[in-house]
Amino acid sequence: MRIVIVEDSVLLREGVTRLLEEYGHSVVAAEGDATRLVPVVEEHAPDLVILDVRMPPTHTDEGLRAAIELRMARPATPVLVLSQYVEERYAVELLAMGTVGVGYLLKERVADVREFVDAAVRVADGGTALDPEVVSQLFARSRRRDPLATLTPREREVLSLMAQGFSNGAIAAALVVSAGAVEKHISSIFAKLDLPPSELEHRRVLAVLRHLTG
Amino acid sequence: MMAAVMKRLFGAYARPRVWLESTHLLLGLPVGIGLFTIVVTMLAVSTGTLFSLVGLPLLVMTVAGGRVVGQVERARVKALLGVELPAHAPISWQRGLWPRAKQILADRPSWRGLAYALLMLPWGIVTFTATVVLWTVAVSLVSLPLWGWVGEPPPAFTVDGTRFHLHGWSLVAAVAAASLVGLLLSIVLPRVVHALASLDAALARRLLSPNEAKRLAARVAELEVSRNASVESSTTELRRIERDLHDGAQQRLVSLAMNLGRAKEQLQGSDDERARELVGAAHDEAKHAITELRDLVRGIHPAVLTDRGLDAAVSALVVRCPVPVSLHTELPRRLPAAIEAAAYFVVAEALTNVAKHSRAHSANVRVAERDGVLFVEVLDDGVGGANELHGGGLRGLHERVTAVEGRLRVVSPFGGPTVVSVELPCAL
Numbered sequence: 252m253r254i255v256i257v258e259d260s261v262l263l264r265e266g267v268t269r270l271l272e273e274y275g276h277s278v279v280a281a282e283g284d285a286t287r288l289v290p291v292v293e294e295h296a297p298d299l300v301i302l303d304v305r306m307p308p309t310h311t312d313e314g315l316r317a318a319i320e321l322r323m324a325r326p327a328t329p330v331l332v333l334s335q336y337v338e339e340r341y342a343v344e345l346l347a348m349g350t351v352g353v354g355y356l357l358k359e360r361v362a363d364v365r366e367f368v369d370a371a372v373r374v375a376d377g378g379t380a381l382d383p384e385v386v387s388q389l390f391a392r393s394r395r396r397d398p399l400a401t402l403t404p405r406e407r408e409v410l411s412l413m414a415q416g417f418s419n420g421a422i423a424a425a426l427v428v429s430a431g432a433v434e435k436h437i438s439s440i441f442a443k444l445d446l447p448p449s450e451l452e453h454r455r456v457l458a459v460l461r462h463l464t465g
Numbered sequence: 466m467m468a469a470v471m472k473r474l475f476g477a478y479a480r481p482r483v484w485l486e487s488t489h490l491l492l493g494l495p496v497g498i499g500l501f502t503i504v505v506t507m508l509a510v511s512t513g514t515l516f517s518l519v520g521l522p523l524l525v526m527t528v529a530g531g532r533v534v535g536q537v538e539r540a541r542v543k544a545l546l547g548v549e550l551p552a553h554a555p556i557s558w559q560r561g562l563w564p565r566a567k568q569i570l571a572d573r574p575s576w577r578g579l580a581y582a583l584l585m586l587p588w589g590i591v592t593f594t595a596t597v598v599l600w601t602v603a604v605s606l607v608s609l610p611l612w613g614w615v616g617e618p619p620p621a622f623t624v625d626g627t628r629f630h631l632h633g634w635s636l637v638a639a640v641a642a643a644s645l646v647g648l649l650l651s652i653v654l655p656r657v658v659h660a661l662a663s664l665d666a667a668l669a670r671r672l673l674s675p676n677e678a679k680r681l682a683a684r685v686a687e688l689e690v691s692r693n694a695s696v697e698s699s700t701t702e703l704r705r706i707e708r709d710l711h712d713g714a715q716q717r718l719v720s721l722a723m724n725l726g727r728a729k730e731q732l733q734g735s736d737d738e739r740a741r742e743l744v745g746a747a748h749d750e751a752k753h754a755i756t757e758l759r760d761l762v763r764g765i766h767p768a769v770l771t772d773r774g775l776d777a778a779v780s781a782l783v784v785r786c787p788v789p790v791s792l793h794t795e796l797p798r799r800l801p802a803a804i805e806a807a808a809y810f811v812v813a814e815a816l817t818n819v820a821k822h823s824r825a826h827s828a829n830v831r832v833a834e835r836d837g838v839l840f841v842e843v844l845d846d847g848v849g850g851a852n853e854l855h856g857g858g859l860r861g862l863h864e865r866v867t868a869v870e871g872r873l874r875v876v877s878p879f880g881g882p883t884v885v886s887v888e889l890p891c892a893l
Contacts, residue, residue, distance in 0.1 A: 260716040266723050273727065310708055311772045335715055335759065338769045339784055340777040359755040362722030362748065364730055391784035 252276040252375055255295060257285050257314065258303040258333075267301065267361060274368045284308070285317035289324050297328070299375040303358070304334035304341070315341055322348045331374045333358045339388035342381065343464045350457045354380035354416070370416070379416035379456045386414040389463040398444050406443075409436040414459050477655035482547075486662040487600065489545035490592040493665065496541075497589025500534060500582035508579075525566045531578025535673040538581065548666045550674045554683065574675075581672040588668065592661055599654050606647025609640050696868050700766075700803045707766040715758055722751035766806065775805045779812050779832055786816045788825050788845070795833035804891045807869050808832060808841050814858045815843035815885040823847025823883060839889040849881035859885075 258264040268278045279295045304314040318330045329352030354374040370380035412422045423433045446458045507527040514520035539550045553574040725748040770778035783790045825847030866873040871889035
């Protein structure tokens, strides 16, 4: 997998580069700010762009704005946004452009290296990777528009993992239940939330996110 | 006993005050004569030659002299009477000779200084005369018994053509009576001198110092400016600290945790259980430290408040609150950073209290800006009894809110509901 990294901290830029290379990916460009993002992406046509939210010159949200801009210019480019803070508001802005090939994770998730690399691969493959913190914020926000309140605790766990972008198999492994049990929960969730049933995993995630952010 | 009485009656003479005040009152006459002469001459000459080349500059100089009079006289009052008179604010000079001349001619403190100079002559006559009479009469009466010693002939006086000579017991009685009057007078003298000196100081204050109400108004304006500056600077300072932590410690910790994570993966296949354990524990610790630091930094100044404003920042608070909260915001524009921060921390603290103490089932947050005032209200259906004085957090809020000239109200009867409401002025 060919990756572009945009991160202003040299320490992290190099650390993440080394980490990804250990897992057999190649970092084709590492930038210190997002000003040249679109030309760099056009030049290298990477499989994934990893972006920090806060970067020079204003140190506010240029990474996020650059990500949105990039997805408008080249909607097919998968983008994984990392941030010291995750805010539901940013997630909604990012997901408004579609949930295919999007990730939004707390920066510290890179500490769990294997999970982080898995999430990066998932996003590059057109999947979704949302931080559990964002998902719980989204849950809280829509808590009162509630078909969500009718879910059982187990169904909520399953929904939360789905929203983070996990596949059925990964959910079953995380909850230590059988794949069949997960499927049963999912169809129950879809029925309760009045979502169209779908076999394709990413379309399912999409439906869930649309429900949460809408 | 006797010594105490003496000290009480005549002690004033052992202290410098009566001497300094008397000197000041005596100086009133020469100062008055001098000032009067100079000012009248200068005014006469300058107005007489007003339409010649020298007249106008001379008049400007004369008027400007009013400030000098003020300076000198305030110094004299301070040195001799110990009364500190505040000086007028200096003229904030415009550019150019002519505008400055006009500024001087329109300068009230200068004209008041001149008025003082003119008044000092009649007033100086009063103070000088009173002081001289008081001191000479008191001294001569008290010292009357001494005159016999130095060989003065006994006093005599004439009533209706009959000449009376004082001698024998009548002389003693008269001298004793006169001395008694002298003693009484010398008891009163320091007080009379002090009263005159106070009058003098009051006159100087009236004419040579800015009016008290005006001075206070100026002071309030000055304090307002410096307070706004300090509120503003503390807000920017907090943002700077937040950014420094973000760029420094947080990145370093994330990098550390990542390296520990990589080490953990490397050790996965190793037999060294002890090493695996240690690295695993260090990895967990590092992640905890990151979480703690993140919460701390959010408490200092949340980044989303700077990036997206009050609406987004308050939404983030609401979704983090374990109690269901409904939120209504009407914020058509971004507000000054200090106001946004104050409003944000009011909601944060109020929701913390809701979660920790209120036992509420639901809460309601309203944030709306109307006509240059930001209204914030947090209402919960909990048990009430929240007290501004008891809750340290609420008191902290009070300080935060008053620092930006806002008002905080907490209504929380036992049994609830609790309403925390704030009004923050935010100029249009």
